[in-house]
Amino acid sequence: KAGVTQTPRYLIKTRGQQVTLSCSPISGHRSVSWYQQTPGQGLQFLFEYFSETQRNKGNFPGRFSGRQFSNSRSEMNVSTLELGDSALYLCASSLSPTSSDTQYFGPGTRLTVL
Amino acid sequence: AQSVTQLDSQVPVFEEAPVELRCNYSSSVSVYLFWYVQYPNQGLQLLLKYLSGSTLVKGINGFEAEFNKSQTSFHLRKPSVHISDTAEYFCAVTPPGYGGSQGNLIFGKGTKLSVKP
Numbered sequence: 584k585a586g587v588t589q590t591p592r593y594l595i596k597t598r599g600q601q602v603t604l605s606c607s608p609i610s611g612h613r614s615v616s617w618y619q620q621t622p623g624q625g626l627q628f629l630f631e632y633f634s635e636t637q638r639n640k641g642n643f644p645g646r647f648s649g650r651q652f653s654n655s656r657s658e659m660n661v662s663t664l665e666l667g668d669s670a671l672y673l674c675a676s677s678l679s680p681t682s683s684d685t686q687y688f689g690p691g692t693r694l695t696v697l
Numbered sequence: 698a699q700s701v702t703q704l705d706s707q708v709p710v711f712e713e714a715p716v717e718l719r720c721n722y723s724s725s726v727s728v729y730l731f732w733y734v735q736y737p738n739q740g741l742q743l744l745l746k747y748l749s750g751s752t753l754v755k756g757i758n759g760f761e762a763e764f765n766k767s768q769t770s771f772h773l774r775k776p777s778v779h780i781s782d783t784a785e786y787f788c789a790v791t792p793p794g795y796g797g798s799q800g801n802l803i804f805g806k807g808t809k810l811s812v813k814p
Contacts, residue, residue, distance in 0.1 A: 587740070616801045626787065626804035639801060673740055682729050682791045683748050686802065688740035 585610065587676050587689035595695045601662040604692045608655050608676030615657040616686060617649060620671040629672075632657055633680045661694075669696045699724040699790050703805035711813050712780055718773040718808045720788035728790040730771040731802065732762055735785045744786075747771065758782070783812045 588607040596602050608615050617629040628641040632651035649659040655676075661668055671693050675686035704719040722728060729748050733741040745756025752764040762773045771788060786809075789802040 618802075618804075625806045626789075626802075628801045628803070631801050675741075685743055685746065688733075688742070690738075690740045 587674055587687055589672075589674050589689040589692050591692060592690065593693045593695075595697060596664050597697050598664055598666060600664050601660060602664060602694060603658055603660045604672055604674075604694070606657045606659075606674030606676075606689060608657070608674075609687055612676035612678055612687075613655050614677045614680045614684070615651055615655065616675045616677075617657070617659050618673045618675065619643075620673055620691070621669075626673070629659065631680060638680055664696045666696050668694065670694060699726075699728060699803050701788050701790055701803055701805035703786075703788055703808050705808050706806065707809045707811065709811045709813060710778055713777050715776050716774065716778050716782075716810065718786050718788075718810065720771045720773065720805060722769050722771065722788075722790050724769070724790065730762075730764060731789040731791075732756065732760070732771070732773050733787045733789060733804075734758075735787065735807075737784075741787065744773070778810070778812045780812050780814060782810060785809050 590605045614633045616631040618626050620626045630649050631639040635651045646662045651657045671691045673691045675688045677684040677686045700723045702721045710716045731746045732744040734744050735741050744760050745754045747754045747764045755761045760775050764771050785807045787807045788805040791802050
């Protein structure tokens with residue numbers, strides 16, 4: 584069974600631009616979560632989607648948004664990029680949002696903002 | 698609110714030596730506990746998890762962890778490490794239930810394990 588796929592793997596943008604990252608979950612998984620990983624703040628929860636609905640959102644500004652499609656694929660968007668948005672963005676999928684369901688992580692998208 | 702403290706940011710150890718990576722959590726409610734490993738330029742891989750039952754949990758690659766409710770700890774151990782265990786290890790918690798009230802996994806800052814020959 585294929586794992587979680589994230590595209591693109593690497594991205595370079597300039598301040599003020601916007602970016603869209605994509606995540607394809609493991610087949611059959613309907614829950615997708617996004618995390619931001621930076622050296623300073625570590626791993627921080629961004630949002631969680633299940634059946635096309637955002638169930639939870641972390642403490643990030645409104646420039647960060649996301650959505651989930653009917654096939655469970657998810658995208659996250661960051662508008663008006665800032666230097667501090669440079670990070671590894673990780674997507675994780677699980678069968679459902681039930682806390683006991685293991686989250687499987689993708690390799691991440693490395694975003695660099697210049 | 699839950700929080701996770703990984704007491705050591707870096708742990709150097711020689712090959713074949715035992716290792717313990719420490720994790721303490723703070724929570725007013727019961728939690729589920731996880732250890733993940735991240736190899737360079739890769740995502741996170743689940744090592745083991747504690748949901749309930751036996752407090753000694755065995756995971757992949759010879760790792761195990763012990764849940765201690767009175768000390769609110771979930772330390773990760775391996776009796777003999779290999780060079781290939783060099784990676785960053787993350788402890789995480791989430792409240793039981795459907796999705797959790799505070800989002801999803803709450804991670805510690807990570808511990809970089811460096812295994813030297």
